[in-house]
Amino acid sequence: MQDAMQALLVSTGVVALAEIGDKTQLLALVLAARWRKPIPIILGILVATILNHALAGAVGAWLAAAIGPQAMRWILGLSFLAMAAWILVPDKADDGAAAREPRYGVFLATLVTFFLVEMGDKTQIATVALAAKYASLWAVVAGTTLGMMLANVPAVLAGEAAAKSLPLGVVRGVAAVIFAVLGLLVLFGMGG
Numbered sequence: 111m112q113d114a115m116q117a118l119l120v121s122t123g124v125v126a127l128a129e130i131g132d133k134t135q136l137l138a139l140v141l142a143a144r145w146r147k148p149i150p151i152i153l154g155i156l157v158a159t160i161l162n163h164a165l166a167g168a169v170g171a172w173l174a175a176a177i178g179p180q181a182m183r184w185i186l187g188l189s190f191l192a193m194a195a196w197i198l199v200p201d202k203a204d205d206g207a208a209a210r211e212p213r214y215g216v217f218l219a220t221l222v223t224f225f226l227v228e229m230g231d232k233t234q235i236a237t238v239a240l241a242a243k244y245a246s247l248w249a250v251v252a253g254t255t256l257g258m259m260l261a262n263v264p265a266v267l268a269g270e271a272a273a274k275s276l277p278l279g280v281v282r283g284v285a286a287v288i289f290a291v292l293g294l295l296v297l298f299g300m301g302g
Contacts, residue, residue, distance in 0.1 A: 121253025154220025170241025
């Protein structure tokens, strides 16, 4: 139970911080500004994140089972260090994703767009790594989903004005330090 709680809390915190200023958070701002329908946008983000992160978590759990513990320790440690560096690189919004009125409604447009934009994203890769590190897949997926919602719901509700006032450099720096510490702990066998 302690591992599950740690997995939930670390996954939530890491992903919430990693998502600040990420392209999917910028997409949430664009969608909110374009359609001004926060409830279907938030629900679309939630469903897309659950689906995407459950898939990523399953891949991470499979990798942990398929690769020996020594190799997995090095892969995870180096992955977390790479995430620390990658998180410092700012994303740019893909304005084309929200340029047209959605044919099948705001919810479905958000779900599909968010799911696709999240593919290969920092937070999805972090979910794979966290699921490989922690035995509790449900806690990792719940935590990463909660982290995504903590970062994106305010973006949808507050709109672009709030995003401009966030100290994105500081937030990215804190997230990078967390990933680097996790990477070093794993590499030195202290990552639990």
